[in-house]
Amino acid sequence: MANLNKRFEINEFSDAFLIFYSIWIYSYNNNFSTKKSYLDSQFKLNYGIGIEEYLINNPSLEEEMKNELEAKDLINSIFSLIHIQNSLDKKISNYLIENYKLEKTSTNLEKLSQHINKKLEKIVLTTRLVNKEKNKFSSIKTCNSLLGIAWINISEIISKNKLVKICTYIKCNMIFVSNRKSSAYCNAKCQTRAKSHRAYYGASKKYNEGKLEVNSNTPINDKNNVNRLPPEEFKIPEEYEPDFGFFDGEDNKLKILGS
């Protein structure tokens, strides 16, 4: 629900739609805790603090997310935009549909724009001059709702021909904005990690979401097939990568700690 007393500076929340999306995915009821912890670390990298901490510091955002219908509408519209822009890997798309129940609300930009316009019509913007320094005034635009700002963000993305993407590194899937059609990873770290991951799993069938949490307890599925051995637990990547394996086995660590 929009907070009538509070006003948010639009310039301070230019990433509101990305934040909503990340937090929505993070909070969604699922068991992929390895992915969750990676997403949280990526969030920290982008916004300086972890997701839980962000929510504590921005109670209005948490409050607005409780309006599930409105929040889901935003998430689905972002998902639709990524589809329309042809920047979504099919495997990741299916993964998001299956695990997060994401839906395409529109299949073309015309329809999506109409939908976004309906949201924009309801947004109340206020502009005021603020004296920030002596004789130096800034024109500050504010909105009473963070979800409202997220819709404004999306409209600007569309009007500036920017692309919304999902990082293709299997453990990340962080949302990001790019000007380039070819960019596939949210940052250089993911690019390196993806490379290491491919070096580890190769282009085999193991390289898919289902095997995301391969660990030492993985039994040999087919006992009659002696050639099929479980994957090696540790393998040094071909390229030096300081964080390689940092988040691997996070689940086991938690189990050992009894949490």
Ligand SMILES: [Zn+2]
């Ligand atoms: Zn990434």
